[in-house]
Amino acid sequence: MLNNPPRLVLAPMAGVTDLAFRAVCRAFAPIVTVTEMVSSKGLVYRDAKTARLTALAEGEHPAGVQIFGSDPACMAQAAAIALEMSGADFVDINMGCPTPKIVKNGDGCQLMRDPELAGRIIEAVRSAVNVPVTVKFRRGWDKGSLNAVEFARMCEQAGASAVCVHGRTKAQMYGGAADWDCIAAVKAAVGIPVVANGDICSPETALRALKHTGADMLMAGRAAFGNPFLFGELDAAINGRPIPAPPAPSQRAHWAGVQFGLALENRGERPAVLEARRHFCWYLHGLPRAGWLKAEIIKMRTREDAYEALKKMAEL
Numbered sequence: 130m131l132n133n134p135p136r137l138v139l140a141p142m143a144g145v146t147d148l149a150f151r152a153v154c155r156a157f158a159p160i161v162t163v164t165e166m167v168s169s170k171g172l173v174y175r176d177a178k179t180a181r182l183t184a185l186a187e188g189e190h191p192a193g194v195q196i197f198g199s200d201p202a203c204m205a206q207a208a209a210i211a212l213e214m215s216g217a218d219f220v221d222i223n224m225g226c227p228t229p230k231i232v233k234n235g236d237g238c239q240l241m242r243d244p245e246l247a248g249r250i251i252e253a254v255r256s257a258v259n260v261p262v263t264v265k266f267r268r269g270w271d272k273g274s275l276n277a278v279e280f281a282r283m284c285e286q287a288g289a290s291a292v293c294v295h296g297r298t299k300a301q302m303y304g305g306a307a308d309w310d311c312i313a314a315v316k317a318a319v320g321i322p323v324v325a326n327g328d329i330c331s332p333e334t335a336l337r338a339l340k341h342t343g344a345d346m347l348m349a350g351r352a353a354f355g356n357p358f359l360f361g362e363l364d365a366a367i368n369g370r371p372i373p374a375p376p377a378p379s380q381r382a383h384w385a386g387v388q389f390g391l392a393l394e395n396r397g398e399r400p401a402v403l404e405a406r407r408h409f410c411w412y413l414h415g416l417p418r419a420g421w422l423k424a425e426i427i428k429m430r431t432r433e434d435a436y437e438a439l440k441k442m443a444e445l
């Protein structure tokens with residue numbers, strides 16, 4: 130698909146992996162990034178809020194723009210618009226989202242129940258753009274319909290350049306353990322690159338996932354919350370270098386501050402501060418005796434409050 134891409138991917142996560150967070154993750158290792166999922170209808174109707182989600186940072190490559198929807202013509206048009214707006218290196222199609230609002234509309238993981246329509250969407254998007262098209266999906270809808278292998282074959286046939294498999298069913302949502310056997314089975318079944326996703330959260334799990342699945346690339350999601358350092362650790366592990374030491378509070382505060390500064394620039398004070406409430410708490414994860422600071426963070430209202438919290442974080 131892409132020419133010799135990095136082997137690590139930051140998972141697209143709506144409401145989390147915005148431009149600011151992707152930028153701090155990129156500071157720790159060469160990674161592929163993907164935007165949060167973007168509504169194809171929103172793009173086609175030229176909704177301004179939707180369009181904002183497609184923005185990439187300067188120099189953010191390789192990066193994909195992820196779109197969702199279930200109407201082939203709308204998806205094709207949306208892909209072209211998203212590509213033009215973002216200058217992304219590839220277009221990723223979301224066929225894995227389990228959120229009730231999304232699947233009720235026939236989008237996201239619902240497409241795993243209609244592979245024929247899913248194939249038409251992939252073909253339509255492919256013919257609308259001149260960059261690789263990738264598909265992200267799950268192990269299946271539920272335990273009774275585990276169709277990742279057939280679905281991956283269909284994606285390849287329809288012209289996808291790579292697939293990303295999250296080893297959980299739609300019914301599992303984000304609970305339980307991810308099944309990596311199905312990713313290994315997909316890898317054995319298709320000739321295009323396969324990205325393994327689900328429960329990759331440490332150097333040890335990354336190495337185990339690579340070995341278990343034979344996947345070409347690894348995608349990490351929730352373990353990166355407040356933890357862009359993860360990518361430095363994963364990169365060291367897969368390249369046989371020593372794992373960097375865990376980040377000190379001052380380092381956490383520094384990078385939380387870099388992320389906040391970018392969010393301020395991009396979104397303005399109010400959204401940046403509201404989002405920083407979550408992100409800053411995540412940056413404190415695993416630090417003992419930080420409860421009192423979390424209680425202050427969730428009440429932050431202004432940029433001054435945020436800078437004050439960062440100062441306290443650095444001194445923990």
Ligand SMILES: Cc1cc2nc3c(=O)[nH]c(=O)nc-3n(C[C@H](O)[C@H](O)[C@H](O)COP(=O)(O)O)c2cc1C
Pocket residue numbers: 140141142143144145165166195223225226265295303307326327328329348349350351352
């Ligand atoms: C808050 C949140 C938002 C997500 N948003 C998206 C999304 O926009 N597009 C997508 O393909 N997957 C989305 N996902 C799924 C992740 O990309 C990933 O597949 C999942 O979290 C499993 O990986 P993990 O075990 O490393 O977290 C989201 C997950 C979370 C927790």
